[in-house]
Amino acid sequence: MDRQPATDTPAPGTLAHRRMPRWAPAGLALASAALGSGLGLAAGWHSKVQWGLLAAIFFVLGTYAITTAVEGKRQAKDRIATSIVWVCFALAVVPLASLTWTTVARGVKVLDGYFLSHSMAGLNQMVPGGGIYHAIIGTLEQVAFATLMAVPVGLLTAIYLVEYGKGRLAKAVTFFVDVMTGIPSIVAGLFILSTWVLTFGMGPSGFAGSLALTILMMPIVVRSTEEMLKLVPNELREASLALGVPKWRTILKVVLPTAIGGITTGVMLAVARIAGETAPVMLLVLGSSFINNDPFSDEQASLPLYVYQEYMLGTPYSYDRAWGAALTLIMFVMILNLVARAIARWKAPKTGR
Amino acid sequence: MAKRIDVSGLSAFYGSHRAIDDISMTVEPRSVTAFIGPSGCGKSTFLRTLNRMHEVTPGGRVEGKVMLDDENLYGSSVDPVAVRRTVGMVFQRPNPFPTMSIYDNVAAGLRLNGSYKKRDLDGIVEKSLQGANLWNEVKDRLNKPGSGLSGGQQQRLCIARAIAVEPQVLLMDEPCSALDPISTLAIEDLIGDLKERFTIVIVTHNMQQAARVSDRTAFFNLEAVGKPGKLIEIDETERIFSNPSVQATEDYISGRFG
Missing domain, CATH: 1.10.3720.10 (MetI-like)
Known part of the structure; x- marks a missing residue:
């Protein structure tokens, strides 16, 4: 499909219409992430969860607003559905990644051959050592x-x-x-x-x-x-x-x-x-x-x-x-x-x- | 080895619904008999009663007699598994076993029945594939999966699988309806060869096909939707297509139906 310059108004009856560039969703995601963390920082919020939620809201609403302005209502609905799917995906992955990361970071300290091949027999629980x-x-x-x-x-x-x-x-x-x-x-x-x-x-x-x-x-x-x-x-x-x-x-x-x-x-x-x-x-x-x-x-x-x-x-x-x-x-x-x-x-x- | 089928007073049911009503006919050995008729008139159901596949469907039930030479298929001491070994079947959609190679697909009937000698198996597989006109196309890739073949080849593979167990009768339920004209021609030629050895019954929606391949043709019809299907007439194919004795048959064949 021909991509027309963004300034063109589509002639009635043609199939081509104004489209956002391919990098638009990624750019929007980055921008809303920056906006979310910037505002969070400015407001002095400690929880990164709040930053993330703010960014997610910016992303969904921003996508809708910009797409409506550039491409039209129908495309905006399509894009808002897509962006909600992406946000939900991110929300689902965050706990998983966080859990894996925490367990690996803390568990790897003691995990070695000795740990895997020894029991806790005769060990004072207050000292390091022992195994599983x-x-x-x-x-x-x-x-x-x-x-x-x-x-x-x-x-x-x-x-x-x-x-x-x-x-x-x-x-x-x-x-x-x-x-x-x-x-x-x-x-x-x-x-x-x-x-x-x-x-x-x-x-x-x-x-x-x-x-x-x-x-x-x-x-x-x-x-x-x-x-x-x-x-x-x-x-x-x-x-x-x-x-x-x-x-x-x-x-x-x-x-x-x-x-x-x-x-x-x-x-x-x-x-x-x-x-x-x-x-x-x-x-x-x-x-x-x-x-x-x-x-x-x-x-x-x-x-x-x-x-x-x-x-x-x-x-x-x-x-x-x-x-x-x-x-x-x-x-x-x-x-x-x-x-x-x-x-x-x-x-x-x-x-x- | 081909056998005669003699059906008398046969009705088939799905639960309490009577799908076909009081059908009697004779299928001659070493010939091709075609079943034609509108959708839903019970051709396929009737075909499936001929090797006791009808009762595999939940609620499937049959009344009446099907004599294979002098044995009643629905006799009280008859084992349906033994019936199906004697009366083979090819389905509308090619259905090779997806976990098996071409070779294993053809050998499946014998292997799963446990009735074979290992050293004979290669010969039987080759003979069956040749019988299905598929040998030359697949002889170099017998160990490849059967699902990698084209639709027409898969259908011939299914025919090879069915004839590998040496049945007396071969039932075909619209074997060409999912195939292109060239594959259809290949299978029609094959039916011509197979009738030297087997009694063949084929269900088809394609009247030219019925005219081309069959010796006798049976016309099925139903009075209305929801009513059971009935056998209207069975006769030499030439007569059915030129000068049928029932008006409904002529209407159906000439397309003036309904």
Whole structure:
């Protein structure tokens, strides 16, 4: 499209009209950021949040005003929608970036080989040193057992709901899965406490924690798997059935492989979710300063619980250790996500020639 | 190995809705039978009752008899999975399995049924692809994904997949409606070859196609929207298109319908 000089008035009936230059949104963003911080500085506001909000308001209103003057009403509406999307995006990213930055900046101080390979055994909490090896072992074992229990059950439930379920039973199952999604983690912990520990008389153990985590993980796996299975086109099922393939083999060999990428991602998100649970672990695993490799007996540590306990101690060294453990936990979840993405890409339906 | 289909008094339902009503016809072995008729008249539903795919649809239900030579497909001890191995199907939209290569797509029926010997598989895949006139185009890239082929090639891949399990009857539900004229010609030629070995039933909206490929043609119609579809007449294709015995058929064929 021809870009006309900004001074031209458009002749009626032509398609060309005055347009703002391509750099206009970026320029406006910069200008409103400068204006926001300038005014904030002048008014003596301490909170940078207020500066940012002011800049955001300037950006949205300025975009609207200038576009109305230069391009016209319709384009102004378009641009205001775009600028609101950008502002919301920025608002969403700021906490994420801030959280990552704070955790990395504070956690990296203590994070080294020693920290990752030693426990807190025999250590006075008031001095530096110590490590999170025992908590890593605990988290890995508890999450692994929870995953081993929740994924098969969740997967099969989702397969039932999508491929077989009709009528009342399926509706009831869907309803209870929805209810389970909303269970607070402390309630799941109390449930296992009252059955496994109090009724059956089992002592605290990593496995007891896994049971509670399973309750939290199962509905997430069911929900995400269900959505992924629904995305598999019906034509593929019919193609397979029409070849004389039994239904169970159709599900196993055609439906699941087609959806496996999404299912893996869903499972990994569920793992990430339960890896950060503190409450049930606190009730059922209790935490420990020592390395306990056996998830079936005695107290174990776990990363989120370790973070909480070190933070409660309130010494500068325990704060450092808490941040270090938090950073480890974030990295653990991030590595899991990367692995999941790799699997999803590797297993995804192929499109190349 | 091709078999005769003898349908008598067949009605099909979706839930309580009667989609087709009281259809009786005979489909001759080693011939092509075409189903024509307006949209919604139950051609596809009827086709799907011939290999028990109709009941895969939620609420799908059938009354009546479909004899394949001397066996009733809807007999109480008949396994629908076995029926579908005997009566293959090709769908309107090409639907190769996206996770599988060209080779695996053709081998899918045998592999998933578990009824094959490993050393025969290469031969069967080649034979089926040749049978579907696709071998020369794909023989150098058998391990590439089937979804990378063009629409017409994908449809021939689906035909190869269907004939790899050696069915007696091949049902085709508007196999060319998503394809360009050249791919359509390729598939019509292929149907001409396949009828030497299989009993073929094809649903089509294209009357020239029905006239070109079929030996016998059945005309379906429905009285009004919401009423069940009915078989109006079935006859030699030449007669249907030159001198049909029912006025409605002539109206439909000459475009004076409705």
